[in-house]
Structures are given as structure tokens and as C-alpha cells.
Amino acid sequence: MRVLWFVNIPLPAVTERHGTPPIHHGSWLDQLETAVRGCPDIALGIAAAGQDSQESFESAGVAYFDLGSERERYGYQRVARRWRRLLQADRDLRGCERIVDAFRPELIHVHGTEKQFGLLASRCPVPVVISIQGVLSVYELLGTRGRDTSLLLSASPSLFARGTGTLLDHVELKRRAARERLMIQRCRHFIGRTRFDADVIHVLNPRADYYHCDELLRPEFHESTWDELRAEPCTVYSTTGGYARKGLGTLLKAVALLREGPLPDVRLRLAGVPDAESEDGRAAGREIRRLGLSHCVTSAGALGPEGVVRELLRASVFALPTHADNSPNSLAEAMMVGTPCVASAAGGIPTLARDGVEALLVQDGDPYALAGAVLRLFDDRELARRLSRNARAAALVRHDPGRVRDTLIEIYRHILDDSGPSAS
Numbered sequence: 001m002r003v004l005w006f007v008n009i010p011l012p013a014v015t016e017r018h019g020t021p022p023i024h025h026g027s028w029l030d031q032l033e034t035a036v037r038g039c040p041d042i043a044l045g046i047a048a049a050g051q052d053s054q055e056s057f058e059s060a061g062v063a064y065f066d067l068g069s070e071r072e073r074y075g076y077q078r079v080a081r082r083w084r085r086l087l088q089a090d091r092d093l094r095g096c097e098r099i100v101d102a103f104r105p106e107l108i109h110v111h112g113t114e115k116q117f118g119l120l121a122s123r124c125p126v127p128v129v130i131s132i133q134g135v136l137s138v139y140e141l142l143g144t145r146g147r148d149t150s151l152l153l154s155a156s157p158s159l160f161a162r163g164t165g166t167l168l169d170h171v172e173l174k175r176r177a178a179r180e181r182l183m184i185q186r187c188r189h190f191i192g193r194t195r196f197d198a199d200v201i202h203v204l205n206p207r208a209d210y211y212h213c214d215e216l217l218r219p220e221f222h223e224s225t226w227d228e229l230r231a232e233p234c235t236v237y238s239t240t241g242g243y244a245r246k247g248l249g250t251l252l253k254a255v256a257l258l259r260e261g262p263l264p265d266v267r268l269r270l271a272g273v274p275d276a277e278s279e280d281g282r283a284a285g286r287e288i289r290r291l292g293l294s295h296c297v298t299s300a301g302a303l304g305p306e307g308v309v310r311e312l313l314r315a316s317v318f319a320l321p322t323h324a325d326n327s328p329n330s331l332a333e334a335m336m337v338g339t340p341c342v343a344s345a346a347g348g349i350p351t352l353a354r355d356g357v358e359a360l361l362v363q364d365g366d367p368y369a370l371a372g373a374v375l376r377l378f379d380d381r382e383l384a385r386r387l388s389r390n391a392r393a394a395a396l397v398r399h400d401p402g403r404v405r406d407t408l409i410e411i412y413r414h415i416l417d418d419s420g421p422s423a424s
Contacts, residue, residue, distance in 0.1 A: 194348025
């Protein structure tokens with residue numbers, strides 16, 4: 001079975017070949033690649049935008065194809081591209097079609113709807129299946145959540161002039177969401193992980209075949225288990241890739257409420273906070289100062305898997321105050337380690353963790369509910385231990401490499417045979 005993947009980021013074999021740093025935010029893809037490439041009946045090809053070379057090569061039995069860099073060499077070219085993208089999301093498939101002609105797959109697997117790859121479904125003679133990562137159409141509707149005064153005051157006019165930044169993010173997202181809806185309507189086969197993404201797919205395309213397949217986590221999270229005795233008291237850990245959608249403002253307000261009232265010793269450790277000179281970074285700093293949290297909020301910076309594990313082990317609670325998510329890896333990793341979790345009941349999160357069983361779920365954007373849930377875990381250690389045990393047990397099953405690999409290959413076979421159940 002010849003299967004060609006289209007992915008949004010270059011995988012480790014590509015970054016190693018070019019001597020560039022590994023990319024951590026797509027780790028489920030490199031773990032899935034490791035699991036699949038050992039299957040004797042799968043010939044795997046992987047295409048991604050990455051370097052400028054557009055070379056193809058083979059490593060460990062996998063054929064890698066480079067769509068070329070999406071970044072123009074000169075500044076004015078980058079600015080022009082950004083403004084073009086605001087007017088019309090990219091739909092150019094010429095490079096993709098050249099790779100399809102070169103590899104000649106029996107099946108194309110597109111990972112994510114964030115780029116134009118899913119439009120191949122109406123252009124290729126072979127079946128195309130799209131894995132849902134985020135759901136841009138929902139993110140577009142919820143785009144104003146999390147945008148507070150601190151973020152708006154941190155907006156950069158120079159970034160606006162260059163076609164990017166907070167003031168234009170929603171414009172670009174609107175174009176990409178429209179492209180996502182088009183590819184969902186034109187494709188037949190989808191792989192998802194939550195009730196949330198299944199519902200979105202069936203609303204946009206009632207004729208779609210939807211298959212459930214979970215994702216894989218890096219081995220560091222399987223090998224580490226949270227222990228209450230080793231955790232630091234009154235310590236909350238969170239990770240954020242952006243100020244607004246991930247709800248950082250809500251979390252900071254919740255910490256301020258705890259410090260002013262029942263938990264004056266609470267501390268917050270943050271990973272993944274954007275650079276202090278970025279709009280998101282300035283907004284976070286501005287809000288921390290406004291709330292008087294400078295002495296109790298610590299930025300751990302960008303962390304690899306070992307660093308994330310250390311933070312999860314030292315924390316008493318992991319908090320995810322996101323406004324919109326499908327199946328956030330940060331929550332899955334915390335559940336695997338067993339750190340007691342508080343999260344927003346947003347998007348697909350209730351599929352990953354049941355309220356009061358594997359985590360405490362609260363309304364997104366509500367700092368009082370978030371602070372109250374964190375306080376419950378600090379006060380009720382038996383509840384924290386029970387959530388920890390249940391979360392790790394669920395995660396070990398959900399992210400088992402052999403089970404995920406076998407499920408994916410069975411989905412491939414169903415699609416190629418055009419038979420079997422259309423949903424899991």
C-alpha cells in the first residue's frame with residue numbers, strides 16, 4: 001500500500017538532514033511516522049514545506065519530498081505575500097501535484113486543514129483522507145474571545161503595515177476558514193479524535209465518512225508519573241502558544257483572585273510564552289504587571305519534551321484555560337503524566353477528559369470558575385489523586401502506539417476497499 005502524507009511541518013529526518021533545530025509542536029506526527037514506517041505492507045512518502053532546496057531523499061524506508069520554503073528571501077516579497085494571503089488563502093497545488101506524480105500513491109493522507117493540501121481531494125484520481133487537527137471555522141467564530149485591553153494596547157502598527165499581527169490575525173483566519181470549509185465539502189474521508197470535530201464534519205459534509213483515530217505522544221510522557229510528594233505546593237503550570245485563544249488573560253485573572261483571597265502563596269509557571277518583544281509577549285507582561293503578579297509568575301520559556309515533563313512533575317495542578325481547541329496535546333501530555341488537570345470545557349476537551357473523572361472542566365473565559373477549580377484540587381488532595389490516576393489510565397489506552405498504528409492502517413484499508421463501517 002503506497003501512502004503519501006502531506007504535513008504542515010518538516011519532520012525530524014528533514015530537519016536533521018538540513019541541520020536545523022527540531023520542531024516540537026507537531027510531535028504527534030513524528031511519533032506516528034515512527035510507528036507506521038515499520039509496517040511491512042506500507043510504502044510511505046511524506047511531503048512538507050520546509051527548506052529552499054525542494055529536494056527529495058529517502059531515509060529509513062520513507063521517501064521525503066520538499067515543497068520548498070514558504071518564506072520569500074527578500075523583505076518586500078514577504079510583505080506582499082502576507083497581504084495576498086489576507087485577500088485570498090493560498091490554493092496553489094502545483095507543487096503538491098508534482099509530488100503525487102512522482103510518488104504515485106494509492107492513498108493520500110492530509111494532516112490538518114490549516115494549509116491548502118486538502119483541496120487535492122477534488123484534483124486527484126486516488127482517495128484522499130484528511131485528519132482534523134484544529135477546526136479553523138470554529139476558531140474564526142470565537143476569534144474575539146481572549147482579546148482583552150492588554151492585547152489591544154500591545155498591537156504593533158509596524159506589524160500591521162507588514163501584513164501581520166493581532167489586528168490582522170482574524171482577517172487571515174477568515175480566509176483560511178473559508179478554504180477549510182471548501183475542502184471539507186469536497187472530500188469524502190476524514191479522520192478525527194473528538195465528538196466536536198465529528199459534529200463539525202457531519203454538519204459541513206453530511207455524506208462524509210468519519211473515522212476515529214487517536215494521536216501519539218512522545219515517549220518521555222509515557223515514562224514519567226506524577227507523584228504528589230514530589231510536587232511543589234501551590235504551584236500551577238500552564239503552556240500557551242498565544243495570548244488570546246489559549247486564554248492566558250483568564251488564567252492570570254484567576255491567579256490574581258486566588259492571591260487576593262484564599263491562596264496568597266499560589267505560583268504560576270508558564271511555558272511557551274511568546275518572546276517579550278512580540279505582541280503576545282507584551283500583552284502577557286502588561287497584564288501580569290496590571291494584576292500585581294510579577295513576583296509569582298515565572299516564564300519557563302520554550303521547552304522540549306524533557307523540560308515539559310519536569311514542569312508537569314513539579315506542578316500541583318496543570319491548567320488549560322483555552323477558548324477553542326479540538327484535542328490539545330498539552331492536556332493529553334498532562335493526563336499521561338498524571339498531573340491533576342483543570343481545563344475549559346471547550347471544543348473537543350470533554351471527549352478527552354470527563355468532568356470530575358479525569359479532570360475538572362470549567363466554562364472558558366470565567367476566571368472565578370477556573371480559580372475555584374484550582375482551589376478545589378489544592379484543598380481536596382484525595383480528589384487530586386483520583387483525577388491523576390484516572391487521567392493516566394485513560395491516556396495510556398488512548399495513546400498506545402500499537403493500537404493507534406493498527407487503527408490507522410485499518411482505516412487505510414477501509415478507504416481503499418471502499419467497504420466496512422464508515423464511522424468508528
